Structure formats: structure tokens, C-alpha cells
Amino acid sequence: MGPGTVVLIILVIILLLIIISGIKIVPQAQVYVVERLGAFKDDLHTGPHYVVPLLDKVVKKVSIKEQVVDFKPQPVITKDNVTMQIDTVVFFTVTDAKLYTYGIERPLSAIENLSATTLRNIIGEMELDATLTSRDVINSKITSILDQATDKWGIKVSRVELKNIIPPREIQDAMEKQMKAERERREKILQAEGEKKSQVLVAEGEKESKILRAEAEKQAAILKAEAEKEATILRADAVRQQKILEAEGEAESIRNVQQALADTIVQLNQANPSQNVIAIKSLEAFSKAADGKATKIIIPSEIQGLAGMASSLKEIVATDTPTYNGQ
Numbered sequence: 001m002g003p004g005t006v007v008l009i010i011l012v013i014i015l016l017l018i019i020i021s022g023i024k025i026v027p028q029a030q031v032y033v034v035e036r037l038g039a040f041k042d043d044l045h046t047g048p049h050y051v052v053p054l055l056d057k058v059v060k061k062v063s064i065k066e067q068v069v070d071f072k073p074q075p076v077i078t079k080d081n082v083t084m085q086i087d088t089v090v091f092f093t094v095t096d097a098k099l100y101t102y103g104i105e106r107p108l109s110a111i112e113n114l115s116a117t118t119l120r121n122i123i124g125e126m127e128l129d130a131t132l133t134s135r136d137v138i139n140s141k142i143t144s145i146l147d148q149a150t151d152k153w154g155i156k157v158s159r160v161e162l163k164n165i166i167p168p169r170e171i172q173d174a175m176e177k178q179m180k181a182e183r184e185r186r187e188k189i190l191q192a193e194g195e196k197k198s199q200v201l202v203a204e205g206e207k208e209s210k211i212l213r214a215e216a217e218k219q220a221a222i223l224k225a226e227a228e229k230e231a232t233i234l235r236a237d238a239v240r241q242q243k244i245l246e247a248e249g250e251a252e253s254i255r256n257v258q259q260a261l262a263d264t265i266v267q268l269n270q271a272n273p274s275q276n277v278i279a280i281k282s283l284e285a286f287s288k289a290a291d292g293k294a295t296k297i298i299i300p301s302e303i304q305g306l307a308g309m310a311s312s313l314k315e316i317v318a319t320d321t322p323t324y325n326g327q
Contacts, residue, residue: 018053018054019053021053022050022051022052022053022056023048023049023050024044024048024049024050024051024058025047025048025049026044026045026046026047026048026049027046028046029046029063029064029065030046030061030062030063030064031043031044031045031061031062031064031094031097032044032049032058032060032061032062032097033058033059033060033061033097033098033101034051034056034057034058034059035056035057036052036055036057037055040098041056043062043097043098044058060097060101062094062097062100062101063094064093064094064095064097066091066092066093066158067091067092067093067094068090068091069089069090069092069108069111070087070088070089070163071087071088071089071112071115071116072087073085073086073087073164073166074086074087074088074115074116074119074120076119076124077120077124078123078126078127078128078131079124079125079126079127080128082128082167082168082171083168084123084128084165084166084167084168085164085165085166086119086123086162086164086165086166087162087163087164088115088116088119088142088160088161088162088163089160089161089163090111090115090146090157090159090160091157091158091159091160091161092111092150092155092156092157092158093155093156093158094154094155094156095154095155095156096154097154098154099152099153100153100154100155101154103152103153103154104153107150107153107155110153111146111150111155111157114146114149114150115142115146115160118141118142118145118146119138119142122138122141122142123138128167131165132165132167135162135165138162139159139160139161139162142160143157143158143159143160146160
């Protein structure tokens with residue numbers, strides 16, 4: 001192999017290397033900015049691409065992922081002349097690689113300075129207390145202003161957050177004392193409310209207890225009254241039943257006596273007694289009445305006549321008896 005052949009081989013290898021060097025593979029979430037002879041030619045997105053060696057050049061590799069930049073604290077003055085230190089965190093995304101490359105020199109530094117000046121303008125219109133309690137308002141305002149200002153740089157500011165708000169030391173001491181006093185006040189309020197609720201619960205418990213006792217006494221009185229009422233009714237029913245039974249017994253006795261008298265009268269009527277028998281029966285009845293304890297006895301005229309007849313009969317019998325014995 002001669003010297004000419006070796007040189008040819010070397011030239012071929014160099015040419016191949018130059019051709020291969022023009023192959024560019026752009027990774028995910030990146031954009032390559034390509035210039036041709038010093039002028040912008042194209043921006044290459046994810047995937048394989050070919051650039052002309054020696055003519056085209058990748059001048060910048062731009063990440064299109066969302067980026068976070070934490071800026072150092074910036075001194076700001078409030079409306080009531082209180083100087084504070086505030087540091088910000090900016091979230092942004094590159095939306096146009098060409099504008100990001102050619103729009104501004106050192107874009108991160110530009111964002112930092114712009115956020116600092118914007119923050120001073122916003123805080124300068126607010127007092128200290130409003131500054132400490134209006135983080136969301138400040139975040140929204142500074143985000144809107146930065147987003148509009150960075151559009152021409154191919155940057156989209158999605159969010160700006162105030163990381164720390166550091167007031168002067170004397171303000172911090174006053175705030176701590178105020179916070180301590182506020183905590184003590186809240187503690188006393190909570191204790192008072194707790195005692196109030198406790199007293200209310202105790203009073204409600206006593207009220208419920210009294211109500212329950214009154215209800216129990218009421219029910220007991222009602223039950224007692226109902227029991228007494230039922231007992232009275234039962235006693236009245238017993239007395240009534242007793243009187244009914246006594247009345248029925250007396251009525252039955254009267255009916256029996258009357259029935260006996262009626263039966264006697266019937267038997268007497270059937271026997272057809274003579275006047276003498278009736279008179280003797282009347283005399284027997286009178287004798288029974290005379291055996292009583294009555295102090296006065298009224299003798300009917302019929303019985304008086306009967307008594308006279310009996311006396312006359314007795315004398316006749318006494319007169320006839322010796323004659324019978326002498327015979």
C-alpha cells in the first residue's frame with residue numbers, strides 16, 4: 001500500500017467523521033438552537049436531526065421543563081416606612097427557545113432584578129400589617145407583572161411565591177409580645193367559655209333532674225289517686241252488692257212469709273173451719289202477743305166476747321161435773 005492510498009484512507013475517515021458529526025439527537029424536554037454562518041437557522045426539538053457540518057452550529061441547548069429559581073432576600077420599604085427583607089421563589093418555563101436565546105442577555109438575572117423592583121413597588125403601597133397578611137395578593141400581583149414582562153423573552157412565569165418576610169428585630173419583638181398577649185387572651189376566653197358551658201351543663205342537668213323527679217311524683221300521685229279511686233269503687237261495689245244481697249234476702253224472706261201465710265189461708269179455706277175454731281186460733285195468737293214485753297195491749301171486741309163465752313163455758317162445765325161424779 002503506497003503513501004497515496006494511506007492519505008486517501010485518512011481523508012475518507014475524516015470525511016466520514018465530519019458527516020457523522022452532523023447527526024444530532026435532541027433529548028426529551030430540550031430544544032437545540034442552530035445557527036448557520038452566525039445567523040439563526042432553526043430550533044431542533046426532540047428526536048434525531050442532521051445539521052450541515054462546518055456550516056451549522058448548535059449555539060444553545062434550552063430546557064423546556066419548568067424551572068425554579070430561589071432569589072436572595074431583597075430589602076423593601078412598606079408604606080409606613082418599615083424596612084423588611086423578602087426573598088422570592090420564581091417558577092417559570094421557556095416557551096420559545098429562539099426568544100430565550102436572543103431576547104435578553106442573562107435571562108435569570110433579568111428575572112431576579114425584575115422581581116425585586118416589582119416587589120418593591122407592590123410592598124411600597126401596603127402597610128406592615130397588610131404585608132404580613134396578604135401573601136396571596138402579593139403573589140398574584142407579582143406573578144401577573146412578571147409574566148407580562150417576560151413574554152418577549154420566550155419565558156412563561158407560572159407562579160411567584162414569597163418565601164420569607166423578615167421584618168426588623170424590634171418589629172419582631174413587638175409582634176411576639178402581641179402574639180403572646182393574643183394567645184393569653186384566647187386562653188382566657190376559652191377557659192371562660194369552658195366554665196360557662198360547664199355551668200350550663202350542670203344547670204341543664206339539675207333542670208332535667210327536677211323535671212324527672214316532678215314527673216315521677218306526678219305519676220306516683222296519679223297512680224295513687226287511681227288506686228284509691230279503684231279501691232273506693234270496689235268498696236262501693238261491695239257495699240252495693242251486700243245491700244243488694246241483703247235486700248234480696250229480706251225480699252225472699254218476705255216472699256216466704258207471705259207464701260206461708262198464703263198457704264195457711266189456702267189450707268184454712270180448704271179445711272172450712274168453723275167460727276169456734278177461728279175464735280180459738282185468735283185466742284191463741286192473742287195469748288202469744290200477751291206473753292211479750294208490751295206495756296199496753298188493745299183487746300179486740302171479738303176476743304172480749306170470746307173470753308166471756310169461754311168463762312161461761314167453764315162455769316157450765318164446773319156445775320155439771322159433781323153431778324157426773326155422784327152418779
